[in-house]
Amino acid sequence: MTSTEDFYMKRALQIAKLGEGKVAPNPLVGSVIVHPRHGIIGEGFHGFFGGPHAEVNAISNVKNQDWLSESTIYVNLEPCCHFGKTPPCADLIIDRKIPNVVICNLDPHPLVAGRGIQKLESAGVHVVYGVLESEGQALNKKFFISQKKKRPFITLKWAQTRDGFVARTDGSSKWISGPQSRQWVHKMRSQHQAIFAGNNTLRIDNPELNVRDWKGPAPVRVVIDPNLKLTPELKIFSSKESEIWIFNSIRNETVLNKNYLLLDPGNDFIGQVLKVLWEKGIHSLFVEGGSQMLNHFIEKEIWDEAMVFTGPMEFGSGLKAPEIKNGILSEVKQIENDFLSCWHSSANE
Numbered sequence: 001m002t003s004t005e006d007f008y009m010k011r012a013l014q015i016a017k018l019g020e021g022k023v024a025p026n027p028l029v030g031s032v033i034v035h036p037r038h039g040i041i042g043e044g045f046h047g048f049f050g051g052p053h054a055e056v057n058a059i060s061n062v063k064n065q066d067w068l069s070e071s072t073i074y075v076n077l078e079p080c081c082h083f084g085k086t087p088p089c090a091d092l093i094i095d096r097k098i099p100n101v102v103i104c105n106l107d108p109h110p111l112v113a114g115r116g117i118q119k120l121e122s123a124g125v126h127v128v129y130g131v132l133e134s135e136g137q138a139l140n141k142k143f144f145i146s147q148k149k150k151r152p153f154i155t156l157k158w159a160q161t162r163d164g165f166v167a168r169t170d171g172s173s174k175w176i177s178g179p180q181s182r183q184w185v186h187k188m189r190s191q192h193q194a195i196f197a198g199n200n201t202l203r204i205d206n207p208e209l210n211v212r213d214w215k216g217p218a219p220v221r222v223v224i225d226p227n228l229k230l231t232p233e234l235k236i237f238s239s240k241e242s243e244i245w246i247f248n249s250i251r252n253e254t255v256l257n258k259n260y261l262l263l264d265p266g267n268d269f270i271g272q273v274l275k276v277l278w279e280k281g282i283h284s285l286f287v288e289g290g291s292q293m294l295n296h297f298i299e300k301e302i303w304d305e306a307m308v309f310t311g312p313m314e315f316g317s318g319l320k321a322p323e324i325k326n327g328i329l330s331e332v333k334q335i336e337n338d339f340l341s342c343w344h345s346s347a348n349e
């Protein structure tokens with residue numbers, strides 16, 4: 001049977017999702033305020049990056065503010081206790097005399113991490129936490145994993161033939177998966193803050209790496225081009241709808257949507273790129289091949305999820321698909337004639 005706490009926390013998690021695509025790198029947060037006689041008297045969610053937090057929206061949606069002093073506020077992330085882009089939510093809860101707070105997950109942010117709860121309890125507020133904890137963790141996996149690893153959450157994606165190839169060697173094999181799978185890929189792109197592909201893929205496939213078949217935000221496109229050898233005619237440079245970050249060893253400037261960022265030529269490029277992305281607030285990255293690039297992430301164990309589409313074709317020979325190591329297969333879905341295998345890294349268990 002669902003407890004009252006689970007019931008209202010489920011609702012908070014449900015409305016948290018309304019912020020999808022708009023709040024990254026912040027987590028998705030929803031809040032519900034429940035009065036013992038009047039039921040739900042206010043709801044709110046974090047709707048855009050830098051905007052008011054879920055608790056602030058839920059509190060301001062309560063018509064009769066006097067009811068707050070008899071109510072319970074449910075929120076799926078520990079209320080903040082520091083001045084960030086907005087004032088501390090713990091202070092607001094105390095100020096409005098809300099006597100009970102129910103929380104799903106603690107905030108791993110070093111400026112919060114249990115201090116929000118401490119502040120509430122020291123002011124006499126009754127706090128319960130850990131309600132539907134694993135559901136909350138799953139909802140905000142990109143946030144929790146990137147905060148823990150101090151690098152973007154990394155999703156690898158490729159399409160392979162039934163006999164395990166990602167391309168023919170002559171470059172003639174453009175589509176391995178069907179149109180519906182490709183729409184899934186556009187949805188996945190829109191759920192990440194940045195997209196990245198290896199240079200051979202950019203030269204041979206000439207992808208735009210944008211979001212065309214799904215409605216959602218267009219992620220930053222990331223390229224590593226140490227000597228600026230990639231030709232400007234490539235579609236990734238000509239399509240203007242999102243920023244392109246070009247990591248290189250020559251230029252450090254921004255020209256229209258092109259952001260040139262310097263790399264230290266002697267050092268591990270991918271490691272440097274991930275560090276800069278993290279520091280600049282890019283906390284999720286979608287890696288779209290090719291084999292060399294994907295194998296690099298797999299070998300170094302710097303990945304969190306892998307989405308592998310297997311189409312019905314067989315090539316007989318070609319460029320071998322990467323092989324997942326230290327991964328756990330969580331789901332296989334059929335999409336038209338393709339199968340999508342969803343893996344997650346065993347390092348995150």
Ligand SMILES: NC(=O)c1ccc[n+]([C@@H]2O[C@H](COP(=O)([O-])OP(=O)(O)OC[C@H]3O[C@@H](n4cnc5c(N)ncnc54)[C@H](OP(=O)(O)O)[C@@H]3O)[C@@H](O)[C@H]2O)c1
Binds near residue numbers: 160166292294
């Ligand atoms: N089926 C699919 O899902 C799929 C997806 C994407 C691509 N593909 C196919 O895969 C083929 C390309 O794959 P690929 O394995 O040949 O090449 P790739 O992974 O696309 O690119 C390899 C290139 O990326 C750069 N690179 C690789 N590791 C690096 C590192 N650690 N640091 C910095 N740069 C690094 C190097 O570029 P430089 O040489 O410029 O230094 C390297 O030559 C194409 O035929 C494409 O059609 C298939």
